[in-house]
Amino acid sequence: MPVSFNHTIIASKDREESARFYRALLEVDAAPSWGPFTNIQLSDGTLLQFAEPPVEIQMQHYAFLVDDALFDRAYQRLCADGITHWADPQMRRPGETNTGHGGRGVYFKDPSGHAIELITKPYL
Template sequence: MPATFNHTIIAAKDRRESARFLRELLEAAEAPSWGPFTNIQLADGVLLQFAEPPVEIQMQHYAFLLDDDHFDRALRRLCDDGVTHWADPQMTKPGEINHEHGGRGVYFLDPAGHGIELITRPYL
């Protein structure tokens, strides 16, 4: 069997809030949660586990591939919710999206301060 990506743990200040934020934005399914984890599951089966570590959270980058209609809904939700977004990871183009790789992309921060990227075309 070839290797596939199964799950990751995402550090959060409030694991339930971070899970809710991404679950709603990504239109992901709730998943059973246990112990220190609040979980959501992406359509391809990847499990995102949110936990509150006892150390300072370091910013990480997470990118999600969406179809065009889902991207439109997610961008509308970000704007409606007043979430600042940028066209670039350096955060120099606020309120814009990019058109890289033949698609569209946007960057923003989740409730824990992680850099989230939504794209409509894969890089490769």
Template sequence: MPATFNHTIIASKDRQESARFYRDLLEAAEAPSWGPFTNLQLDQGVLLQFAEPPVEIQMQHYAFLLDDELFDRAYERLRERGVTHWADPQMRRPGEINHEHGGRGVYFKDPAGHAVELITRPYL
């Protein structure tokens, strides 16, 4: 069987708040949670697990490929909630989206300070 992506743990200051943020933004399904994890289910069986580590959280980057309709809804939710966002990862174009790779993209921070990217076309 070829390798496929199965799950990742996203360090959170408040795992419930972070899970809610991603669930609402990505329209992700809730999944059974256990132990220190609050879980969400994406397509293809990919699990996002949110946990509160007992150490300082280091910023990570998470990129999600969305169809155009979900991108529109997610971007509108970001704007409605006043989430600061940029068209570029260097954060030099605030309040904009980009049109790279034949699609659209946006960068912002999640409640734990991780860099999140939403794109409508894959890079490759």
């Protein structure tokens, strides 16, 4: 069996709010949830599980490869919702997108403070 990524747990201040944010951003449906997890499933089958840990949340980075049409819709939602975003991971170019690696990209933070990146072309 080839290796594929199956799931990850994303620490959240409010797991329901985080799941709603990612569902709207990535235009995916909720997945069955259980125990301490609120889940969504990406189109490739990867499960994102949101949980509220009993510890301080450390920022993580999550990058999502999306097509141009979804990038446009997601970027419009970010702007309409007043979400601060940057063209670069150092957060020095606010209110912009980038055209690195032959595609487009944008960086912003989710409701729990994680650094999120949307890109339209893979780095490799």
